[in-house]
Amino acid sequence: MNSHLPVGRLAEALEAMPRERAWLFVVSATAALSFADSRFPDAGLAPLYIPIICAACWALGERAGYFVALICAFTAVMPHIGVPASSATALAVRVTVRIGTYLFVAGAIMSFRRAFDRQQHLAHVDRMTGALDNENFHLRLTGALHAARQSRETLLLAILDLDDFKAVNNRYGHAAGDRVLRTFARGAAQMVRRQDVFGRIGGDEFALLLRVHPADAGESFARILHERVSAVLAASERPVTCSMGALVIPPHVERDAPTLMNAVDQIMYEAKRSGKNAIHIGSAESLSHQPGHVAPLPLREQTA
Numbered sequence: 001m002n003s004h005l006p007v008g009r010l011a012e013a014l015e016a017m018p019r020e021r022a023w024l025f026v027v028s029a030t031a032a033l034s035f036a037d038s039r040f041p042d043a044g045l046a047p048l049y050i051p052i053i054c055a056a057c058w059a060l061g062e063r064a065g066y067f068v069a070l071i072c073a074f075t076a077v078m079p080h081i082g083v084p085a086s087s088a089t090a091l092a093v094r095v096t097v098r099i100g101t102y103l104f105v106a107g108a109i110m111s112f113r114r115a116f117d118r119q120q121h122l123a124h125v126d127r128m129t130g131a132l133d134n135e136n137f138h139l140r141l142t143g144a145l146h147a148a149r150q151s152r153e154t155l156l157l158a159i160l161d162l163d164d165f166k167a168v169n170n171r172y173g174h175a176a177g178d179r180v181l182r183t184f185a186r187g188a189a190q191m192v193r194r195q196d197v198f199g200r201i202g203g204d205e206f207a208l209l210l211r212v213h214p215a216d217a218g219e220s221f222a223r224i225l226h227e228r229v230s231a232v233l234a235a236s237e238r239p240v241t242c243s244m245g246a247l248v249i250p251p252h253v254e255r256d257a258p259t260l261m262n263a264v265d266q267i268m269y270e271a272k273r274s275g276k277n278a279i280h281i282g283s284a285e286s287l288s289h290q291p292g293h294v295a296p297l298p299l300r301e302q303t304a
Contacts, residue, residue: 022059041079057109073098129185137199165204187232218248241277
């Protein structure tokens, strides 16, 4: 959505709003409008419930949006209940029209929201594998590193490279190579959690950033990850192996994303130079404190 337009800025503000605050906004706006409508029943304020319904659908989701639409429909007819000039039939028609109209508005907004989310997702992911594309992986990486520093979490950053992948393309064709990439990406995605970051950063290179609990479990988790993705590749249509470089990042290490990516990339190439189908693990503790310089990382483990 175009954030330069007022409606785009409003949509971004609603999306960034915490759920509790969004509920407070919707309830407060509904109560204020209900009070104004009861004081001035002839002012025709009922259409003003529609922006509230739109905000609820956008910020709170489908079920909450329909619930707010029903509440607004009944609230909008409250000033007309008990009015002598209003017959029971007229009141029933008014209620039916309000419910139908407001539910239709909620349905339209939710349909647009689903289409918007789908386009947003497609704009951020690699179309072939469903993993984040290179640009958005690095954006998410930077944000996750900042958040982990604040929460004092240990992270595991890994780069996985498919060994001799070009040979698959050359021998069996690009369609076969694409199927191998999709199989690998699906298998790797099943091993990461919603809060982790997984992306395709090159033709046959993927990267992962994972939160590690407890803090000293980074190396064992890296070994398990390599074993599982290797098993996925071994069971694929055209079996290949995987070289993996992993970097354990303690909470106190202050490093920017490019430096860490450069360090783990070096570790991954050490794994490839050692004979491929291997994992090398290093620690960000050994990064030099000189800006832009990466000290050699001690290899804690190698698995063939």
